[in-house]
Amino acid sequence: MLTKIIATSNNKITVATLESIKPKFKSYAGVASEAVDLAKTGGLADAVPPLVKEMHKLGVDSRFFMPLYKQIPRSNAEKMFDIKVRLGGELVPGIVLIGKIPHTDIPAYFIGNDHFFNRDGGLYVDKNKQEYKDSNLRFTFFNRGVYETMIALRWTPDILHAHDWQAALCPALKDQMTIGNPQFKGMKTALSIHNIAFSGKFSRETISIAGFKESDYTPERFEFYDSFSFLKAGVVTSDVVFTVSPHYAKQILNQKNGCGFDGILNVHKEKLFGIVNGKEDSWDPWNDNYLKEKYDSQSVTRGKEENKKHLLKRFNLKYDPAKPVFGFVGRLTWQKGIDIIVESIERLLKEKDAQFILLGTGDERYHYELEMLRNRYPDNLGIALCYDEALSHLIIAGVDFILYPSRDEPCGLVQIFAEGDGTPPVVSEEGGLKDTVKDFDPETGTGTGVVINEVTPDALLEAMGRCMKYFDNKELLLTLRKNGMAEDFSWGKSAIEYVKVFNSLMP
Structure with missing residues (x-):
């Protein structure tokens, strides 16, 4: 048969x-x-x-x-x-x-x-x-x-x-x-x-x-x-x-x-x-023509690092292999949790040794707040307040973790693209996010991302703290990346x- x-x-x-x-x-x-x-x-x-x-x-x-x-x-x-x-x-x-x-x-x-x-x-x-x-x-x-x-x-x-x-x-x-x-x-x-x-x-x-x-x-x-x-x-x-x-x-x-x-x-x-x-095959990192370097699960460490270098260069940010890079791609609206992302960026860059890259458009108040943040943290924050298909591919593949703490998300695609790229997503439990991302357990090595139980700045910062611990443990990080890439969302x-x-x- x-x-x-x-x-x-x-x-x-x-x-x-x-x-x-x-x-x-x-x-x-x-x-x-x-x-x-x-x-x-x-x-x-x-x-x-x-x-x-x-x-x-x-x-x-x-x-x-x-x-x-x-x-x-x-x-x-x-x-x-x-x-x-x-x-x-x-x-x-x-x-x-x-x-x-x-x-x-x-x-x-x-x-x-x-x-x-x-x-x-x-x-x-x-x-x-x-x-x-x-x-x-x-x-x-x-x-x-x-x-x-x-x-x-x-x-x-x-x-x-x-x-x-x-x-x-x-x-x-x-x-x-x-x-x-x-x-x-x-x-x-x-x-x-x-x-x-x-x-x-x-x-x-x-x-x-x-x-x-x-x-x-x-x-x-x-x-x-x-x-x-x-x-x-x-x-x-x-x-x-x-x-x-x-x-x-x-x-x-x-x-x-x-x-x-x-x-x-x-x-x-x-x-x-x-x-x-x-998701379409064109988003697979071994097929993605928008990436600086294509890769699969066997070459994910090198592939993501090369795309990360290229991404940081696009935003005139200095590459530091010891610094995790967080990202966001999407509409800048309350429904997408952009308010807690903005507050978390401020606290993250003030208290932690990390970088952040954001792409999107939406409510003007968030445009203004993000511009102010970039002025305060020009060495660690890159923002593009626009829609750019090619850049969205590069960000999702090039950052170490992607944030998607939505208050309302029927399905969501960014987290699916991210898992396929070996980029663990940080998500809420809304809608399709619950169906597509499983919270990572470092003891068993199972899971594909980090899940927050409530959409608040404190919960998001705690999750980002977990991400930084995984980033410092390269064996755990590789497991987490490969778990996401093994998921079938075709x-x-x-x-x-x-x-x-x-x-x-x-x-």
């Missing part, structure tokens, strides 16, 4: 038969509002195309749908056809371009309307950083446009997988779109919630604009605290609901973390699953979990 290794950890190999993971479905559509290398604002863009690619690798006819923003490169896309999309009582013209998911031959369909998507601002906000006031119209057009595109293509997927509120009407529209289009009757729908804080909440009139009945405007259906919610419509109507980690799936069932959805999610909890996001492994659920929906 054919076999395939799907996970390797601590020298233990988990083996699954290829037959056990063979998809029972023949076709798959991924639907999202953004995608890496096309148009991106956050982690959603990193998560969706890789899953479509993995389905393609498993022999499934896989395709991707997203809006035709102004930011989409037109050089590799061509017009297929015009469509007309019903918004309320009006037929609104649209256009569909076909291209490819970057670096693949997988079809990507871009659904456009110049009024809705050909704008000078961002994907969701205008030039003044204000949310577009017609987002309900924009994404109703997109969701209905997905169906019109499938009708024109004469292609119906066995699985339609929508992501976040911007695509969450796709499951809800299935019943009304099946009228006159019976090919959609057997299609199964899935919704992934990447962050439940974003609900797609709009005025009641959106019900009629999207073509739903007034009877759908109830607490059991689409009404959400006196508004219409795209996300709730998707939760109620989809055949299966995913979140991006098992622990987050449990957390959003309670009032503290459910953002108002805990009630309806508990009603539908039998169809709720948590699957950790994967998209191939995550895709297997999705296939298991999708297979359960098939007749």
Whole structure:
């Protein structure tokens, strides 16, 4: 019988038969509002195309749908056809371009309307950083446009997988779109919630604009605290609901973390699953073209040291092999714990012999505080208040420890990238962090990072003190690094979990 290794950890190999993971479905559509290398604002863009690619690798006819923003490169896309999309009582013209998911031959369909998507601002906000006031119209057009595109293509997927509120009407529209289009009757729908804080909440009139009945405007259906919610419509109507980690799936069932959805999610909890996001091979340190020196678990000590030297040089900081370097890459927001990081940097650099490098943008108050800290500690603190993909790779591989003490983290990717690079993460127990990082026990040599029980400066400093002890014990440090690198967070492994659920929906 054919076999395939799907996970390797601590020298233990988990083996699954290829037959056990063979998809029972023949076709798959991924639907999202953004995608890496096309148009991106956050982690959603990193998560969706890789899953479509993995389905393609498993022999499934896989395709991707997203809006035709102004930011989409037109050089590799061509017009297929015009469509007309019903918004309320009006037929609104649209256009569909076909291209490819970057670096693949997988079809990507871009659904456009110049009024809705050909704008000078961002994907969701205008030039003044204000949310577009017609987002309900924009994404109703997109969701209905997905169906019109499938009708024109004469292609119906066995699985339609929508992501976040911007695509969450796709499951809800299935019943009304099946009228006159019976090919959609057997299609199964899935919704992934990447962050439940974003609900797609709009005025009641959106019900009629999207073509739903007034009877759908109830607490059991689409009404959400006196508004219409795209996300709730998707939760109620989809055949299966995913979140991006098992622990987050449990957390959003309670009032503290459910953002108002805990009630309806508990009603539908039998169809709720948590699957950790994967990482692409381009992040593996032996494949990563952004690194000064590539390495694997056998050459991790030298590889990380060479990247550390290069990183410190980028920030005009002096290299000292006796000094540990801590790092942070991410949004500078309260949710990410940046307030306790800022306070901890001050105390760390004042009391300990260490260095710190930070990359990110966010709340202006933290920009100011970090600039002040750099002025006080110019020899040991490097900051880049921007987004820089190449630099993020170098920092995660080049620092000795990465901080990620989030107060809210559905999945998180930085800690996954860090473990793969042999950079132990310091994390809270929120969401996917709990699923992906295990606290290191120096007695047994097990664990992949350092876990804090509360998000406070004292707890973070205590954890950083533990890190410094591990740094001084090179044998422990090497064990900790190799443990992280042995973890399997590949998209191939995550895709297997999705296939298991999708297979359960098939007749």
